[in-house]
Amino acid sequence: xxxxxxxxxxxxxxxxxxxxxxxxxxxxxxxxxxxxxxxxxxxxxxxxxxxxxxxxxxxxxxxxxxxxxxxxxxxxxxxxxxxxxxxxxxxxxxxxxxxxxxxxxxxxxxxxxxxxxxxxxxxxxxxxxxxxxxxxxxxxxxxxxxxxxxxxxxxxxxxxxxxxxxxxxxxxxxxxxxxxxxxxxxxxxxxxxxxxxxxxxxxxxxxxxxxxxxxxxxxxxxxxxxxxxxxxxxxxxxxxxxxxxxxxxxxxxxxxxxxxxxxxxxxxxxxxxxxxxxxxxxxxxxxxxxxxxxxxxxxxxxxxxxxxxxxxxxxxxxxxxxxxxxxxxxxxxxxxxxxxxxxxxxxxxxxxxxxxxxxxxxxxxxxxxxxxxxxxxxxxxxxxxxxxxxxxxxxxxxxxxxxxxxxxxxxxxxxxxxxxxxxxxxxxxxxxxxxxxxxxxxxxxxxxxxxxxxxxxxxxxxxxxxxxxxxxxxxxxxxxxxxxxxxxxxxxxxxxxxxxxxxxxxxxxxxxxxxxxxxxxxxxxxxxxxxxxxxxxxxxxxxxxxxxxxxxxxxxxxxxxxxxxxxxxxxxxxxxxxxxxx
Amino acid sequence: xxxxxxxxxxxxxxxxxxxxxxxxxxxxxxxxxxxxxxxxxxxxxxxxxxxxxxxxxxxxxxxxxxxxxxxxxxxxxxxxxxxxxxxxxxxxxxxxxxxxxxxxxxxxxx
Numbered sequence: 230x231x232x233x234x235x236x237x238x239x240x241x242x243x244x245x246x247x248x249x250x251x252x253x254x255x256x257x258x259x260x261x262x263x264x265x266x267x268x269x270x271x272x273x274x275x276x277x278x279x280x281x282x283x284x285x286x287x288x289x290x291x292x293x294x295x296x297x298x299x300x301x302x303x304x305x306x307x308x309x310x311x312x313x314x315x316x317x318x319x320x321x322x323x324x325x326x327x328x329x330x331x332x333x334x335x336x337x338x339x340x341x342x343x344x345x346x347x348x349x350x351x352x353x354x355x356x357x358x359x360x361x362x363x364x365x366x367x368x369x370x371x372x373x374x375x376x377x378x379x380x381x382x383x384x385x386x387x388x389x390x391x392x393x394x395x396x397x398x399x400x401x402x403x404x405x406x407x408x409x410x411x412x413x414x415x416x417x418x419x420x421x422x423x424x425x426x427x428x429x430x431x432x433x434x435x436x437x438x439x440x441x442x443x444x445x446x447x448x449x450x451x452x453x454x455x456x457x458x459x460x461x462x463x464x465x466x467x468x469x470x471x472x473x474x475x476x477x478x479x480x481x482x483x484x485x486x487x488x489x490x491x492x493x494x495x496x497x498x499x500x501x502x503x504x505x506x507x508x509x510x511x512x513x514x515x516x517x518x519x520x521x522x523x524x525x526x527x528x529x530x531x532x533x534x535x536x537x538x539x540x541x542x543x544x545x546x547x548x549x550x551x552x553x554x555x556x557x558x559x560x561x562x563x564x565x566x567x568x569x570x571x572x573x574x575x576x577x578x579x580x581x582x583x584x585x586x587x588x589x590x591x592x593x594x595x596x597x598x599x600x601x602x603x604x605x606x607x608x609x610x611x612x613x614x615x616x617x618x619x620x621x622x623x624x625x626x627x628x629x630x631x632x633x634x635x636x637x638x639x640x641x642x643x644x645x646x647x648x649x650x651x652x653x654x655x656x657x658x659x660x661x662x663x664x665x666x667x668x669x670x671x672x673x674x675x676x677x678x679x680x681x682x683x684x685x686x687x688x689x690x691x692x693x694x695x696x697x698x699x700x701x702x703x704x705x706x707x708x709x710x711x712x713x714x715x716x717x718x719x720x721x722x723x724x725x726x727x728x729x730x731x732x733x734x735x736x737x738x739x740x741x742x743x744x745x746x747x748x749x750x751x752x753x754x755x756x757x758x759x760x761x762x763x764x765x766x767x768x769x770x771x772x773x774x775x776x777x778x779x780x781x782x783x784x785x786x787x788x789x790x791x792x793x794x795x796x797x798x799x800x801x802x803x804x805x806x807x808x809x810x811x
Numbered sequence: 812x813x814x815x816x817x818x819x820x821x822x823x824x825x826x827x828x829x830x831x832x833x834x835x836x837x838x839x840x841x842x843x844x845x846x847x848x849x850x851x852x853x854x855x856x857x858x859x860x861x862x863x864x865x866x867x868x869x870x871x872x873x874x875x876x877x878x879x880x881x882x883x884x885x886x887x888x889x890x891x892x893x894x895x896x897x898x899x900x901x902x903x904x905x906x907x908x909x910x911x912x913x914x915x916x917x918x919x920x921x
Contacts, residue, residue, distance in 0.1 A: 328879055330882065330884060331882050332882075332884055336897075336898070336899055337899045337900070337901055338898070338899070338900045338901070338909055338910070338912060338913030339900075339901055339902050339909070340900055340901070340902040340903070340904045340905065340906045340909040340910050340913060341847075341848075341851075341902035341903040341904060341905035341906055342844055342847075342902055342903045342905070343844065343885040343886060343887060343888075343901045343902040343903065344844070344885065344886055345884055345885055345886070346839040346871070346885075346886035347837065347839070347871060347878050347883035347884045347885055347886045347888060348884045348885075350839060350871045350872070350875045350878050350883075350886075351875070351878045351879055351883070351884075353875065354875035354876055354878065354879070355879075372884075375884075376884075376885070376901075
């Protein structure tokens with residue numbers, strides 16, 4: 230009971246299997262109802278219908294009937310093969326039934342009242358023969374050109390769509406777009422549930438396919454015009470406008486490939502998944518920096534996708550060989566994939582679709598576009614910005630680090646990208662020419678880098694045969710010097726430094742000599758002093774000896790004077806002292 | 812499927828050697844249009860092709876698979892199988908003039 234009620238409330242949807250369409254329609258086409266696909270000749274209506282049937286048969290187990298009013302079964306089989314579907318095989322497996330309705334006005338005479346019951350019977354028979362759940366009528370408008378009684382056809386069409394609903398098949402009816410109405414014969418009048426418009430327009434000689442859901446009764450749906458692509462794997466529609474700003478971020482850092490640039494970026498390089506822009510005028514080394522980054526990514530074992538809009542892959546590989554970067558080996562290993570295309574090859578949205586397709590196929594961790602400024606050749610600036618916004622959102626979603634280069638034109642402000650995408654950029658490196666003293670040198674600085682303490686220095690950017698090197702620019706004595714001027718200045722400084730050092734050394738030597746002389750003098754004086762001291766000592770000793778000898782002599786004399794002790798003589802001087810103290 | 816064979820009378824032999832008009836009328840059930848168409852066809856044939864025609868009535872409700880082979884879209888449809896080339900006439904055959912033009916009967920009788 231509940232389930233039955235839900236069937237009434239919620240429109241059941243029939244997945245189409247067409248890439249992107251089910252996201253826009255939030256599930257697919259209305260199940261059990263007819264959908265009108267309209268568009269001009271060559272807009273991809275038949276292909277759309279074919280893919281709907283084939284995906285249904287292959288992926289959803291829903292057999293389908295293809296009733297064609299225009300193409301013979303042989304042509305039809307050829308068309309299917311172009312999408313990679315084997316129609317005869319699928320017919321033999323009762324997955325697809327086809328019926329070619331051929332109405333040639335010149336061979337038909339109308340002689341009174343008739344109806345189109347024959348068509349109903351044929352369709353009914355085809356549906357029953359394989360138990361079809363899906364039906365395509367391509368394009369039923371042929372009835373109008375084949376039969377003259379429009380009143381009958383209209384009445385019968387109305388009946389046909391009711392009948393299709395009663396049969397419960399999900400149907401696609403195609404119709405050619407008309408001048409005032411969506412379709413030439415106003416089919417939208419009968420198919421009221423879902424109408425999808427395919428547009429094929431050419432602007433500046435570049436074609437773009439777009440799809441729009443004009444109406445979808447009972448369901449919300451994306452209302453924008455979505456670009457789509459037709460290639461060997463069928464239709465791809467991009468539901469990319471639906472992305473938001475809620476992508477995950479990473480705190481992981483990845484090296485730039487130039488150690489000194491890493492040092493400028495807080496010592497660790499870029500954030501993984503961030504968007505990096507390198508802008509600069511022609512010949513400032515944007516491609517070299519991109520290639521270095523690509524090389525660094527491949528060294529880490531990451532996959533890198535390189536979109537080149539100006540050069541062919543082999544030319545990039547050759548040129549980067551001259552600065553010591555061997556990209557060919559990464560290509561051989563399958564880590565690096567180049568995709569070269571002229572921007573004017575197709576429209577902007579096709580570029581975006583191509584980006585998506587290749588990104589999905591290759592699944593890279595690093596994505597490089599060199600340069601994005603060339604995209605403006607394929608569309609207006611506002612469109613380029615919108616495309617890039619969507620691309621960057623998509624890449625952020627997938628945590629792919631994006632490296633974009635932008636060619637700044639001479640005369641324009643450097644802090645300005647032609648696509649006005651600076652707000653989308655996380656890290657912006659600026660390469661610029663520094664013209665000084667008759668030569669031109671390259672300088673690099675970081676204009677911004679979100680979420681890290683980055684250097685504010687301008688570095689001279691050198692392309693050596695060992696890759697890229699950054700050198701501090703000479704900024705002493707109030708001027709900025711680069712190139713040979715910097716080298717000359719540095720040499721001059723080295724020379725004067727040498728002179729200074731020599732002077733200091735000389736002084737030191739002088740001082741040493743003086744110290745030596747002083748010490749010698751001190752030694753001489755000390756020696757003299759020692760000699761004197763010794764003499765004094767000797768004298769003292771001799772005096773002592775002499776005294777001793779004298780005393781002995783006196784004792785002897787006393788002894789000789791009848792052995793009187795010498796004491797009374799000793800007392801005498803004592804009395805003399807007492808007297809003196811009084 | 813029912814066949815109406817008018818092969819009666821003296822003319823039948825001559826017609827057999829000449830040219831037999833093989834006509835098929837496709838209908839879907841016994842609808843008013845089908846009945847009218849058959850009646851109109853019978854009348855025209857008797858008038859212009861007496862003795863040298865054969866009408867096959869095919870009911871697509873009974874044999875739906877036959878609709879595809881003869882490229883039937885509208886009901887009723889009259890198909891001239893023989894003589895060649897194949898001709899198709901749709902509608903209830905009320906407009907005799909157009910039926911004759913459609914079947915190219917004028918040139919045969921004239």
